[in-house]
Amino acid sequence: MSFYKQEVFMNGKVNIVFGLLYFAATALLGPVLLVPGKGGNFQKMAEATRAVEKVRTESAGGAPSMESLGEAVTGIMDYLKDINRIGFVKSAAHAHGNLEALLNVVAGLVILTLVVPSSYKTVLSLLFLIGAVFHSGMLYLVSVFGIRWAGNLTFIGAVAIIAGLVLLGAASIVGIRKAG
Amino acid sequence: MAERRYILYPVWDPLLRGVHWWNVLTLCGQLVTGAFILYLGEELDHMDHEGLVGIHLVFGYLFAAGLLVRTLWLFTGPESARLRDLLPVTRAGRRVLWETVRFYLGLLRGTPPLYRAHNPFAGIVYCIFFLVAWFQVVTGAMTLKLAAALREDSALLELHEAGFFLIVLFIAAHLAAVFIHELVERRGLVSAMVHGCKIFTDEEIEALEGEP
Ligand code: HEM
Numbered sequence: 198m199s200f201y202k203q204e205v206f207m208n209g210k211v212n213i214v215f216g217l218l219y220f221a222a223t224a225l226l227g228p229v230l231l232v233p234g235k236g237g238n239f240q241k242m243a244e245a246t247r248a249v250e251k252v253r254t255e256s257a258g259g260a261p262s263m264e265s266l267g268e269a270v271t272g273i274m275d276y277l278k279d280i281n282r283i284g285f286v287k288s289a290a291h292a293h294g295n296l297e298a299l300l301n302v303v304a305g306l307v308i309l310t311l312v313v314p315s316s317y318k319t320v321l322s323l324l325f326l327i328g329a330v331f332h333s334g335m336l337y338l339v340s341v342f343g344i345r346w347a348g349n350l351t352f353i354g355a356v357a358i359i360a361g362l363v364l365l366g367a368a369s370i371v372g373i374r375k376a377g
Numbered sequence: 378m379a380e381r382r383y384i385l386y387p388v389w390d391p392l393l394r395g396v397h398w399w400n401v402l403t404l405c406g407q408l409v410t411g412a413f414i415l416y417l418g419e420e421l422d423h424m425d426h427e428g429l430v431g432i433h434l435v436f437g438y439l440f441a442a443g444l445l446v447r448t449l450w451l452f453t454g455p456e457s458a459r460l461r462d463l464l465p466v467t468r469a470g471r472r473v474l475w476e477t478v479r480f481y482l483g484l485l486r487g488t489p490p491l492y493r494a495h496n497p498f499a500g501i502v503y504c505i506f507f508l509v510a511w512f513q514v515v516t517g518a519m520t521l522k523l524a525a526a527l528r529e530d531s532a533l534l535e536l537h538e539a540g541f542f543l544i545v546l547f548i549a550a551h552l553a554a555v556f557i558h559e560l561v562e563r564r565g566l567v568s569a570m571v572h573g574c575k576i577f578t579d580e581e582i583e584a585l586e587g588e589p
Contacts, residue, residue: 317392319453320446327445352438352518353445360442364392 207322208315209308216301219329223294223337230287241279245272287340294333297358301325304365311372321368324361328354384582385574388494392450393458394570399443404544406436411541434521441514448507457493463500470497489561493575493585499554506547513540 248269255261304325308318332354338347389397410433418426451460461467465474474497476490481498490496495503516537523531559566564575577585 314455316450316453316455320392320449323449323453324446349519349522352441356438356441356445359438360446363442364446367395 207319209305209311209318209322212301212305212308212322212325214305215326215329216298216305219301219334220295220298223291223298223333226287226291226294226337226341230291241272241276245269245276248272290333290336290340294329294337297329297333297354300358301329304361307365307369307373311368312374313368313372317368317372321361321365324357324364328358328361330354332358382579383576384579386493386577386582387574388457389569389573390455390458391573392446392454394573396443396447396450397570400440400447403436403440403443404548407433407440408541408545408548410436415538415541430521434517437514437517440510441518444507444510444514448511451507457495460504463495463497463504465497465500473497474501485557485561489558491581491584496558502547502550506544506551509540509543509547513537513544516540 248265249272251265252261252269255265304321308321311318332351335347335351335354338344410429413421414426414429414433421429450458451463456462465471473490473492477496477498480487480490516533520531520533520537523533555566558564564577566575569575
């Protein structure tokens with residue numbers, strides 16, 4: 198009895214196609230992060246820097262005034278709140294999304310070349326897709342579309358990526374063979 | 378006595394076996410740390426408690442990874458690993474299910490039912506286990522999202538505790554069932570979970586392969 202049916206379904210190609218397109222979407226977050234009010238707010242940063250500079254020059258000639266200290270602290274807090282509110286999650290979606298997109302391309306290439314039964318290719322392929330969609334994909338939904346609850350699902354993606362990496366590593370030990 | 382030939386017949390694929398033992402190991406980690414948190418949680422000082430919860434979280438992720446793979450394998454794996462093999466969806470499956478129930482009710486007298494991979498009665502229990510295990514993973518992950526101060530009296534934590542007892546119950550029943558079936562069937566069930574093959578006589582294999 199043979200365990201496996203010969204079917205060519207998700208053999209890695211889907212990860213490569215998905216990875217490249219997904220990369221385009223997550224890479225685009227890069228320039229978006231530079232737009233004021235969308236990513237880190239550069240105006241707020243400049244204001245905070247100016248206020249801190251003022252404190253620094255004042256303290257060179259004695260104690261700085263309470264007023265300048267207050268301005269510096271609120272400036273810094275405003276800036277931090279701002280990046281925390283939008284910039285941080287967005288840059289997380291950008292960084293993890295780029296990484297997981299590339300991971301899908303690489304994993305897809307490896308899966309394509311593996312000499313293992315096709316059901317293994319299917320499950321590996323699915324794990325990397327689920328990994329990207331449920332991890333950085335959910336971060337993307339949170340930061341770009343403001344869908345807050347999606348953030349609760351990210352652990353599914355994390356788990357899928359761990360499982361996919363371990364299994365792909367194991368499958369590579371037996372499944373990467375010399376031609377001939 | 379007539380000559381009988383015994384054949385090592387492949388039933389479990391490598392991934393199913395690997396995931397089975399992976400789940401056993403990670404679940405042991407979960408049960409031990411979980412039991413410590415449950416029974417000694419209040420006596421431990423803050424640092425130890427947090428440390429234990431941390432280990433529980435890491436093992437939880439590792440267990441969830443195995444569970445996710447097994448769940449996908451229910452739909453993508455070879456026939457002996459699929460949901461169709463666990464649940465009594467075919468006529469033959471339903472017949473074996475009733476034979477098994479009758480065999481248990483008859484206090485294990487007579488010939489044990491003949492099946493290839495999953496016993497359909499056990500298969501139903503395994504499906505319930507998978508569901509409870511998912512429930513555990515989800516309630517566990519949700520609990521960790523709560524602020525520490527809210528965790529203590531949260532209803533989530535109570536559900537998570539109830540799941541703990543269900544899983545302990547499953548493991549006890551599972552071990553007892555494996556022991557009993559090993560005794561009455563003599564097919565090398567535990568070895569089969571290691572190397573993949575159960576032992577059948579050639580007549581039994583003929584009977585099994587005659588089925589649709
Ligand atoms: C501690 C947690 C355990 C869990 C959660 C667990 C779970 C399972 C599950 C879900 C299956 C069905 C196979 C599948 O479809 O994946 C199975 C089968 C099996 N398990 Fe376990 N198991 C555990 C411990 C053990 C231990 C300690 C042993 C050995 C002493 C064992 C021996 C077996 C055997 C022999 C089978 C195949 C039964 C058959 O032939 O029908 N299991 N187990």
